[in-house]
Amino acid sequence: MEHASQEWLAGKHQCENTLGDLVTSAAERLDARSDSLSPAPSSQVPRPRILIYILRRDLRLSDNPLFHQASLLTAKDSSTPKIHNREDSIISALDTPFATHFLPVYVFPAHQVEVSGFLASPEQRSPYPEAKSAVAGVWRTGPHRARFMAEGVWDLKESLEKCDSGLEIRVGMIGEVVQNMLKWYSEGDGDGNGKRADVAGIWMTNEEGAEEKSDEAHVRDVAQQHGVEFKLWDDEKYYIDDRDLPLDHISDLPNVYTTFRKSLEPLISRPRRTVPTPSKLLPLPPDIPPQSQPFKVPTSLTQLEEFLLAPLNNDAGFGLPHPPQWPPNANSAHPFLGGETAGLERLSELINNGIMTRYKATRNGMLGRDFSTKLSAYLAQGMLTARQVHWAMHEFEEGRGPGRETEGYGKGEGDGTYGVRFELLWRDYMRLCVRKFGARMFHPNGIRDYLGIQSKVALVSQADPHEGNTWTKKANVGTAGDLQQAHDKPNSSVSPYSKPASTTETNKMTDSNGAFEIPYRDARRPQPKIFKLLDRCGISGDDPVKTREAFTRWRSGRTGMGLIDASNRELFLTGYTSNRARQNIASYLTSRLGIDWRAGAEWYEFLLTDYDVGNNWGNWQYVAGVGNDPREGRIFNPVKQALDYDPQAEYIRTWVPELRGVRLTKSLEPGEGPGGAKGPGVDRQKLLGVYQPWKLSAWEKEDLGLTALEWVDSPLIKIDFKVGSSRPQGNGAKKNGQGKGQNNEKKRNKGNGAKGRGGRGNWGANGRDSRRQGMEEKVWRNPIQAGEDY
Numbered sequence: 001m002e003h004a005s006q007e008w009l010a011g012k013h014q015c016e017n018t019l020g021d022l023v024t025s026a027a028e029r030l031d032a033r034s035d036s037l038s039p040a041p042s043s044q045v046p047r048p049r050i051l052i053y054i055l056r057r058d059l060r061l062s063d064n065p066l067f068h069q070a071s072l073l074t075a076k077d078s079s080t081p082k083i084h085n086r087e088d089s090i091i092s093a094l095d096t097p098f099a100t101h102f103l104p105v106y107v108f109p110a111h112q113v114e115v116s117g118f119l120a121s122p123e124q125r126s127p128y129p130e131a132k133s134a135v136a137g138v139w140r141t142g143p144h145r146a147r148f149m150a151e152g153v154w155d156l157k158e159s160l161e162k163c164d165s166g167l168e169i170r171v172g173m174i175g176e177v178v179q180n181m182l183k184w185y186s187e188g189d190g191d192g193n194g195k196r197a198d199v200a201g202i203w204m205t206n207e208e209g210a211e212e213k214s215d216e217a218h219v220r221d222v223a224q225q226h227g228v229e230f231k232l233w234d235d236e237k238y239y240i241d242d243r244d245l246p247l248d249h250i251s252d253l254p255n256v257y258t259t260f261r262k263s264l265e266p267l268i269s270r271p272r273r274t275v276p277t278p279s280k281l282l283p284l285p286p287d288i289p290p291q292s293q294p295f296k297v298p299t300s301l302t303q304l305e306e307f308l309l310a311p312l313n314n315d316a317g318f319g320l321p322h323p324p325q326w327p328p329n330a331n332s333a334h335p336f337l338g339g340e341t342a343g344l345e346r347l348s349e350l351i352n353n354g355i356m357t358r359y360k361a362t363r364n365g366m367l368g369r370d371f372s373t374k375l376s377a378y379l380a381q382g383m384l385t386a387r388q389v390h391w392a393m394h395e396f397e398e399g400r401g402p403g404r405e406t407e408g409y410g411k412g413e414g415d416g417t418y419g420v421r422f423e424l425l426w427r428d429y430m431r432l433c434v435r436k437f438g439a440r441m442f443h444p445n446g447i448r449d450y451l452g453i454q455s456k457v458a459l460v461s462q463a464d465p466h467e468g469n470t471w472t473k474k475a476n477v478g479t480a481g482d483l484q485q486a487h488d489k490p491n492s493s494v495s496p497y498s499k500p501a502s503t504t505e506t507n508k509m510t511d512s513n514g515a516f517e518i519p520y521r522d523a524r525r526p527q528p529k530i531f532k533l534l535d536r537c538g539i540s541g542d543d544p545v546k547t548r549e550a551f552t553r554w555r556s557g558r559t560g561m562g563l564i565d566a567s568n569r570e571l572f573l574t575g576y577t578s579n580r581a582r583q584n585i586a587s588y589l590t591s592r593l594g595i596d597w598r599a600g601a602e603w604y605e606f607l608l609t610d611y612d613v614g615n616n617w618g619n620w621q622y623v624a625g626v627g628n629d630p631r632e633g634r635i636f637n638p639v640k641q642a643l644d645y646d647p648q649a650e651y652i653r654t655w656v657p658e659l660r661g662v663r664l665t666k667s668l669e670p671g672e673g674p675g676g677a678k679g680p681g682v683d684r685q686k687l688l689g690v691y692q693p694w695k696l697s698a699w700e701k702e703d704l705g706l707t708a709l710e711w712v713d714s715p716l717i718k719i720d721f722k723v724g725s726s727r728p729q730g731n732g733a734k735k736n737g738q739g740k741g742q743n744n745e746k747k748r749n750k751g752n753g754a755k756g757r758g759g760r761g762n763w764g765a766n767g768r769d770s771r772r773q774g775m776e777e778k779v780w781r782n783p784i785q786a787g788e789d790y
């Protein structure tokens with residue numbers, strides 16, 4: 001982490017050079033290089049000088065500063081460097097070593113992807129432990145992402161071949177692969193000749209995850225041992241370039257997204273230009289080190305997929321006794337192929353078909369390809385960059401390029417395109433949180449415990465604009481009780497910001513890098529959330545056998561809660577589920593069932609095509625109430641959510657086909673229909689039976705063949721919810737404040753119309769945070785502590 005921020009600061013410093021200086025010195029250096037390129041006087045063939053690029057989540061040729069930079073090495077007239085768009089290229093040009101050959105390598109990393117399918121023969125054993133997760137013991141990379149990655153790697157290989165280059169595929173630990181390569185090149189070829197080749201440098205793109213950092217450090221060490229220059233490039237697949245962030249140090253990153261976003265508005269003016277796509281690169285080296293034993297590398301995309309999927313196919317149910325089965329006539333919301341080519345095609349489709357324009361109105365959908373962009377998997381693997389998305393939208397907004405017939409063309413930034421930018425910035429933010437909080441992103445107590453009371457106040461103060469609250473920010477801190485009181489009664493005389501007498505100034509906390517400190521902690525603030533663990537009794541004496549059973553039912557889509565089951569089945573079968581569904585699922589597991597949020601995050605890591613370390617772990621923490629959600633202690637009500645977002649139960653019945661037979665229509669009495677109309681309509685009582693099948697009548701269960709099913713008869717939890725009333729009943733709803741939440745939600749819904757609180761300007765209020773609608777604002781009530789039994 002320390003290293004990353006130093007890199008970033010270094011990058012920032014470099015930007016301070018004038019463009020003129022940079023052009024001159026770049027030209028000088030390139031001149032010098034062209035001298036050394038002159039043929040040697042002897043007849044001996046000069047030894048190749050190889051530049052190695054180790055790819056990870058930067059699987060694209062376009063808008064890739066490393067490929068762009070490497071392409072400059074092919075310039076015939078090297079004294080006139082090509083200058084593109086922004087200073088970036090020039091700055092990078094200064095660091096480009098002289099090379100005669102270029103070797104792009106993609107490594108399937110053995111700790112994250114199971115590589116035993118690459119074994120050269122069945123008798124051999126992989127030297128690596130199985131790539132399984134720490135808490136839930138599930139595969140780190142499941143079939144959906146494995147396939148998507150394979151397609152992406154192959155697509156890039158083909159694109160590179162068109163540039164007279166190529167891509168070498170390897171498996172293992174990245175540092176070891178590089179070590180083997182450097183060793184191989186530094187050794188003789190067995191004919192008594194010297195080295196096989198010189199390695200001019202090793203390039204990689206910076207990433208934030210702890211494992212990725214450790215891989216980078218390993219490669220750096222290995223390079224150093226061999227006297228090879230190692231360069232870690234900024235990761236430019238994000239919306240805002242690191243060099244343009246208004247932070248002196250990563251510790252300055254606000255703990256609340258809204259603060260971060262506001263410091264960067266207007267978002268439309270933030271991204272840098274994309275860098276050009278190369279059409280030619282230096283050739284691959286004449287000799288390339290082989291894949292080390294006991295593995296072999298695939299020679300076709302089909303083979304690559306086979307190798308990746310072989311170990312996963314040994315247990316297609318992934319340990320579930322009742323794995324979800326594909327329902328008849330169900331279509332994946334994410335039927336997209338992996339790879340840069342498919343990603344760019346999807347981007348044009350989004351623009352040309354008006355999907356971007358309509359994004360604000362549709363993004364809370366759950367069924368179909370087009371309610372949201374479905375760009376996440378491309379972005380996560382670096383098959384596409386956020387600034388490519390931005391510039392594609394910008395062209396459209398400015399009335400240039402395709403999409404002429406589409407609504408919004410040439411009309412500037414609209415609600416839809418702003419909304420996409422808003423979400424893309426969330427992705428930047430989550431990634432920066434990984435940089436800031438490091439290992440805390442994976443800690444059972446998340447970052448919440450770490451933020452301390454001071455941050456909590458900051459969080460609450462930032463939440464206010466979404467709530468229409470008029471608080472103003474003050475300097476000091478208050479207790480949780482004060483905060484709650486002031487939050488409930490904004491005009492209360494208790495200021496949430498005055499430091500209470502009981503607050504101690506002890507507990508100065510620093511992060512792992514000693515980077516920042518949190519001055520105050522309050523003994524009276526709420527205890528950390530307590531989760532049930534999968535492997536042992538928690539402190540509340542819960543039974544891990546029961547916890548594992550519940551976790552299995554949750555994963556299988558057999559909890560008995562329609563929305564949760566539909567989403568988990570969809571995820572299992574397709575690798576995708578909507579943001580709306582993800583929030584509900586995460587809230588259900590962590591707050592209704594009280595199960596360790598990390599187990600859920602690992603299950604998502606396994607299944608999601610779009611898995612991304614910051615987005616996944618950050619969002620899980622956020623929803624579980626241990627992250628940087630300014631309004632902590634909220635729980636989604638999946639029945640209310642289903643009513644709001646799946647009012648015809650289409651989504652639930654698509655993925656839980658057992659419920660398709662429930663007859664939802666009835667003849668409405670006068671006054672029952674929309675606007676008091678009568679006629680055919682949806683029977684909301686019956687809907688409740690789809691949302692929670694235990695509510696179906698005995699004869700209906702019998703009729704539909706839903707008898708003796710655990711998920712119907714014994715749901716993990718029951719929510720007693722009555723239609724016609726905005727208040728959920730029972731479950732201690734009133735006592736713990738759920739009723740209030742429902743009312744608040746209603747208010748927010750009201751403000752959510754186009755005119756709401758001012759449309760786009762209030763996207764934060766009506767947009768992002770309405771994504772959190774249905775979260776009941778209530779004090780966290782641990783189901784274990786509350787004695788709820790499932």
Ligand SMILES: Cc1cc2nc3c(=O)[nH]c(=O)nc-3n(C[C@H](O)[C@H](O)[C@H](O)COP(=O)(O)OP(=O)(O)OC[C@H]3O[C@@H](n4cnc5c(N)ncnc54)[C@H](O)[C@@H]3O)c2cc1C
Binds near residue numbers: 377583612619620
């Ligand atoms: C529990 C949970 C886990 C999640 N895990 C991941 C994950 O592993 N990878 C991932 O990319 N997203 C994750 N998300 C965020 C979000 O659900 C997905 O990015 C989104 O659903 C992907 O669909 P889309 O591309 O159509 O998104 P759109 O709605 O079209 O959004 C456009 C882009 O903005 C970004 N984005 C959207 N929502 C978020 C968000 N909440 N946080 C950060 N970035 C966002 C994504 O890159 C997305 O592609 C998670 C959300 C939750 C609640």
